[in-house]
Amino acid sequence: MNTCRIGVITFPGTLDDVDAARAVRHAGAEPVGLWHADEDLRGVDAVIVPGGFSYGDYLRAGAIAAHQPVLRAVRDAAARGMPVLGICNGFQILCEAGLLPGALVRNAGLHFLCRDQRLRVETSATAWTARYAAGAEIVVPLKSIEGRYVADAATLATLEGDGRVVFRYAGASPNGALHDIAGIASADGRVVGLMPHPEHAIDPLTGPSSDGLDLFRSAVDVVLGSVRA
Amino acid sequence: MVTTQQPYRELGLADDEYARILDILGRAPTAAELAVYSVMWSEHCSYKSSKVHLRYFGETTTEAMRQRMLAGIGNNAGVVEVGEGWAVTFKIESHNHPSYVEPYQGAATGVGGIVRDILAMGARPIAVTDSLRFGPAGAPDTARVLPGVVAGIGGYGNCLGLPNIGGEIAFDPSYAGNPLVNALCVGVLRVRDLQLARASGAGNKIVLFGARTGRDGIGGVSVLASESFTANSGDPGVGRRKLPSVQVGDPFAEKVLIECCLELYDAGLVVGIQDLGGAGLACATSELASAGDGGMQVNLDAVPLRASGMAPAEILCSESQERMCAVVRPSDVDRFMAVCAKWEVTATVIGEVTNGDRLVIRYRGDTVVDAPPRSMADEGPVYHRPVRRPASQDTLQAATPDRLARPATLDDVRDTVLRMAASPGLCSRAWVTDQYDRYVRGATVLAQPGDAGVVRIDDTIQRGVAVATDCNARYCALDPYAGTQLALAEAYRNVSVTGATPVAVTNCLNFGAPTDPGVMWQFAQAVRGLADGCAQLGIPVTGGNVSFYNQTGDTAILPTPVVGVLGVIDDVRRRIPTGLGSLGDEIWLLGDTRDEFGGSEWAHEVHGHLGGRPPAVDLAREQALGEILAAAARDNLVSAAHDLSDGGLAQALVEACLLSHHGAQITLPADLDPFVALFSESSSRTLLGVSGAHAPRVAQLCSAHGVPVARLGQVHAEPTLHIVPLAPLTLSELRTAWESTLPALFDTP
Numbered sequence: 015m016n017t018c019r020i021g022v023i024t025f026p027g028t029l030d031d032v033d034a035a036r037a038v039r040h041a042g043a044e045p046v047g048l049w050h051a052d053e054d055l056r057g058v059d060a061v062i063v064p065g066g067f068s069y070g071d072y073l074r075a076g077a078i079a080a081h082q083p084v085l086r087a088v089r090d091a092a093a094r095g096m097p098v099l100g101i102c103n104g105f106q107i108l109c110e111a112g113l114l115p116g117a118l119v120r121n122a123g124l125h126f127l128c129r130d131q132r133l134r135v136e137t138s139a140t141a142w143t144a145r146y147a148a149g150a151e152i153v154v155p156l157k158s159i160e161g162r163y164v165a166d167a168a169t170l171a172t173l174e175g176d177g178r179v180v181f182r183y184a185g186a187s188p189n190g191a192l193h194d195i196a197g198i199a200s201a202d203g204r205v206v207g208l209m210p211h212p213e214h215a216i217d218p219l220t221g222p223s224s225d226g227l228d229l230f231r232s233a234v235d236v237v238l239g240s241v242r243a
Numbered sequence: 244m245v246t247t248q249q250p251y252r253e254l255g256l257a258d259d260e261y262a263r264i265l266d267i268l269g270r271a272p273t274a275a276e277l278a279v280y281s282v283m284w285s286e287h288c289s290y291k292s293s294k295v296h297l298r299y300f301g302e303t304t305t306e307a308m309r310q311r312m313l314a315g316i317g318n319n320a321g322v323v324e325v326g327e328g329w330a331v332t333f334k335i336e337s338h339n340h341p342s343y344v345e346p347y348q349g350a351a352t353g354v355g356g357i358v359r360d361i362l363a364m365g366a367r368p369i370a371v372t373d374s375l376r377f378g379p380a381g382a383p384d385t386a387r388v389l390p391g392v393v394a395g396i397g398g399y400g401n402c403l404g405l406p407n408i409g410g411e412i413a414f415d416p417s418y419a420g421n422p423l424v425n426a427l428c429v430g431v432l433r434v435r436d437l438q439l440a441r442a443s444g445a446g447n448k449i450v451l452f453g454a455r456t457g458r459d460g461i462g463g464v465s466v467l468a469s470e471s472f473t474a475n476s477g478d479p480g481v482g483r484r485k486l487p488s489v490q491v492g493d494p495f496a497e498k499v500l501i502e503c504c505l506e507l508y509d510a511g512l513v514v515g516i517q518d519l520g521g522a523g524l525a526c527a528t529s530e531l532a533s534a535g536d537g538g539m540q541v542n543l544d545a546v547p548l549r550a551s552g553m554a555p556a557e558i559l560c561s562e563s564q565e566r567m568c569a570v571v572r573p574s575d576v577d578r579f580m581a582v583c584a585k586w587e588v589t590a591t592v593i594g595e596v597t598n599g600d601r602l603v604i605r606y607r608g609d610t611v612v613d614a615p616p617r618s619m620a621d622e623g624p625v626y627h628r629p630v631r632r633p634a635s636q637d638t639l640q641a642a643t644p645d646r647l648a649r650p651a652t653l654d655d656v657r658d659t660v661l662r663m664a665a666s667p668g669l670c671s672r673a674w675v676t677d678q679y680d681r682y683v684r685g686a687t688v689l690a691q692p693g694d695a696g697v698v699r700i701d702d703t704i705q706r707g708v709a710v711a712t713d714c715n716a717r718y719c720a721l722d723p724y725a726g727t728q729l730a731l732a733e734a735y736r737n738v739s740v741t742g743a744t745p746v747a748v749t750n751c752l753n754f755g756a757p758t759d760p761g762v763m764w765q766f767a768q769a770v771r772g773l774a775d776g777c778a779q780l781g782i783p784v785t786g787g788n789v790s791f792y793n794q795t796g797d798t799a800i801l802p803t804p805v806v807g808v809l810g811v812i813d814d815v816r817r818r819i820p821t822g823l824g825s826l827g828d829e830i831w832l833l834g835d836t837r838d839e840f841g842g843s844e845w846a847h848e849v850h851g852h853l854g855g856r857p858p859a860v861d862l863a864r865e866q867a868l869g870e871i872l873a874a875a876a877r878d879n880l881v882s883a884a885h886d887l888s889d890g891g892l893a894q895a896l897v898e899a900c901l902l903s904h905h906g907a908q909i910t911l912p913a914d915l916d917p918f919v920a921l922f923s924e925s926s927s928r929t930l931l932g933v934s935g936a937h938a939p940r941v942a943q944l945c946s947a948h949g950v951p952v953a954r955l956g957q958v959h960a961e962p963t964l965h966i967v968p969l970a971p972l973t974l975s976e977l978r979t980a981w982e983s984t985l986p987a988l989f990d991t992p
Contacts, residue, residue, distance in 0.1 A: 026498075026586065026587065027495050027498055027499070029402075029404030029498070030404070030683060032684060033683070033684065033685040036685055036702065067401075067494070067495060067498075069495065070402065070494065070495025070496075071402075071495075072495070123990075124991065125394070125397075125677075126394075126398070126401055126679075126680075127678070128677050128679060128680050129677055155682045157401075157682060157683075211682065213685070214682040214685060216685075219688055219815065219816060220682075220685050220686060220687055220688060220699070221682065221685075
């Protein structure tokens with residue numbers, strides 16, 4: 015039976031877990047709730063670290079969540095090539111956990127910013143963007159206060175050189191992110207983190223578009239098409 | 244005559260109130276009792292000045308109006324049944340004074356408090372909105388207060404994961420020393436899951452859970468909420484003295500508390516529940532006991548504290564945030580504690596329900612409170628304050644706007660369109676609302692700048708609720724009775740234009756000092772206007788909040804009875820978007836336009852004038868519009884709608900164009916002066932976008948309901964708003980005018 019099971023992690027303070035699970039269902043996969051204290055991933059094929067304010071963003075956004083038991087399991091799974099997606103706070107957590115390079119800091123405008131954001135998909139060579147054409151423009155909500163991507167020059171050069179910048183803000187940068195970076199991938203293209211929220215763009219009734227759905231469908235394709243050993 | 248050394252006056256109790264306490268107890272109160280009575284009998288908790296007027300809501304609510312109502316006034320929030328086994332609860336509450344003293348925390352804890360009220364009904368909170376009033380947009384203190392309030396609302400609400408779907412902002416000099424921050428929350432529940440704040444069943448345990456209790460917010464109720472600021476409250480000394488009374492919010496703790504409570508409800512572990520808000524544990528225990536069938540015994544030694552050396556009165560009156568108090572069967576306590584442990588929420592048994600009718604509170608072996616809980620919670624003082632229509636009211640109404648200079652040429656009219664679009668009263672609120680998450684939970688179907696917020700109730704159904712709040716306080720100043728009905732009419736219309744059917748009303752009545760007979764007259768008029776209006780529309784007031792003492796020195800704010808209307812739409816996929824419609828659609832104006840400028844945005848912005856009469860109220864027409872829109876939504880007959888309110892037709896057209904990213908060709912009705920046609924604020928009007936194919940059916944609907952239609956023009960492909968006979972306005976010049984004002988005022992360089 016070809017079903018794809020995608021885990022959605024809930025930390026205390028996670029907010030967009032319901033939305034991520036809904037997006038997984040819309041993409042034809044089965045969402046599996048994972049709790050921050052879980053030691054294992056309950057046999058899922060891929061994992062989403064959703065948005066929110068895990069642990070109230072105490073210390074630093076994502077810093078405490080990155081040290082929870084479930085993240086150890088995610089780190090091990092990622093090392094074996096499991097597709098992992100971090101959205102907003104999830105992106106911050108993956109950076110804090112060392113699964114992705116760089117950091118997210120306070121928006122240049124200092125305020126929380128919620129808006130319908132145009133993004134350019136820079137590469138289809140990741141587990142989460144295979145369904146997009148490189149260069150495609152999509153509209154997805156952005157909603158964050160610590161969304162400005164920063165990294166040192168060497169890291170930026172590596173990301174750019176290796177084609178690991180996955181999403182870039184189109185038009186004027188909303189938050190001052192370096193190189194207008196909205197999302198990046200790990201070296202093997204299996205782990206992706208982005209600040210905007212594709213799970214809020216799966217149905218034009220409740221979001222600005224359905225442009226975000228193909229992220230989740232891409233992962234389903236990858237899981238179902240790959241060898242499950 | 245009372246003679247005593249007890250500091251009851253400092254605690255805000257009057258001589259006769261203190262005498263009553265002696266009478267109830269048959270002895271002098273302990274310090275803890277005195278503190279509890281003082282907070283429970285404060286204006287904020289006891290509604291002592293408003294009670295005699297608020298009764299009118301009950302007297303005017305018929306059985307038919309009560310049909311959907313599962314809980315009404317007097318509960319933490321009103322609850323209405325919306326079908327398919329679901330119910331919705333909503334309420335709006337003020338946090339005005341704390342938001343002036345400390346804008347960020349004041350506004351943040353305002354959101355936190357109303358969310359706990361909704362949670363206490365057994366509901367999952369699903370959306371928030373807020374109604375804000377500030378001093379002049381350009382005033383230096385507004386630059387302090389507004390950004391802090393907005394950041395506080397966003398900082399708390401965003402972190403709770405609640406979409407902010409609506410709200411409104413107005414500026415007026417009367418709010419300069421007394422801004423208004425009214426926060427509204429909507430929650431949903433299965434009808435069978437309704438929880439009531441009641442401590443029943445002797446032997447049941449009282450569990451305090453959530454944050455620890457500290458010294459924050461002590462005296463917040465009796466000092467902050469019930470004492471007006473002095474004229475020199477800009478003096479930093481005053482701010483310093485009051486600062487410690489403002490509570491500090493922790494939205495993370497509240498988010499965890501929400502999930503914890505919902506899991507407790509799901510597991511059936513709660514007999515009764517009450518949130519801790521104003522007057523803290525004093526209020527929660529006395530209200531739970533008062534509403535129950537017995538007494539209560541509480542042991543203060545068990546309360547987890549975050550400060551050492553707190554006196555019993557302080558523990559009882561602390562307003563530390565993010566706390567709840569539940570009544571739990573003894574056999575369920577272990578399971579209750581296990582759920583709290585999962586969410587890492589501190590929970591402690593602090594007492595139990597007893598036979599008898601006393602609230603007995605002990606601390607370190609002493610009995611610090613032994614009193615009938617009803618005497619605290621329900622049988623507080625009731626005042627019949629003097630009510631007198633101020634003599635100045637006639638002068639105000641006599642100063643009509645008829646003599647104000649109107650634009651002399653068509654070019655002046657065109658310039659006025661741009662000027663009004665850029666005015667602080669009418670300009671885009673995106674600078675504010677872009678700081679709020681409107682997407683979280685994935686159920687938001689319509690949000691600001693839409694006329695009302697609409698959210699789907701649950702993923703499993705298509706049913707949704709719409710909510711809007713409104714109040715034009717200038718209209719209320721000119722005529723509080725009619726002005727409040729106009730606020731009701733506008734909120735009703737804002738819900739109607741989404742295609743939803745209004746079903747319930749809440750309110751937040753913001754006024755000056757009740758000791759001023761003129762203020763009490765405004766208040767009494769507003770209550771009667773709202774109640775009579777609701778009776779005419781056939782929808783009940785299910786709850787509300789009164790905020791008095793909103794004044795600086797002797798000068799009260801404009802009377803500001805904010806009215807919230809909740810509507811239901813059977814299928815959110817059929818909601819009507821706010822805007823113009825699609826290319827080629829006809830643009831219709833429904834309703835009558837008269838020469839009405841009293842209290843208008845134009846008179847205020849261009850002439851700084853307030854006088855005359857507000858626009859005429861026509862609730863029958865509002866109801867007819869509502870029926871037309873609901874039918875049009877059900878049958879997918881209209882592509883968009885937008886209500887007309889402040890700024891009149893001109894502003895409605897500007898907003899509709901900019902929201903739809905379309906231009907329009909408009910021809911004003913020949914029988915009206917162009918200025919009147921564009922800027923009059925006649926009530927009960929709306930714009931519709933109608934495709935040619937549906938035009939005959941919509942026309943038939945309107946004529947069947949006796950609503951006049953003016954077919955103004957069409958959505959066209961040009962990027963212009965061309966209002967004949969004016970020269971065309973480009974959408975880019977309109978957008979610049981509309982969107983630049985707030986960023987220019989409030990963006991930090």
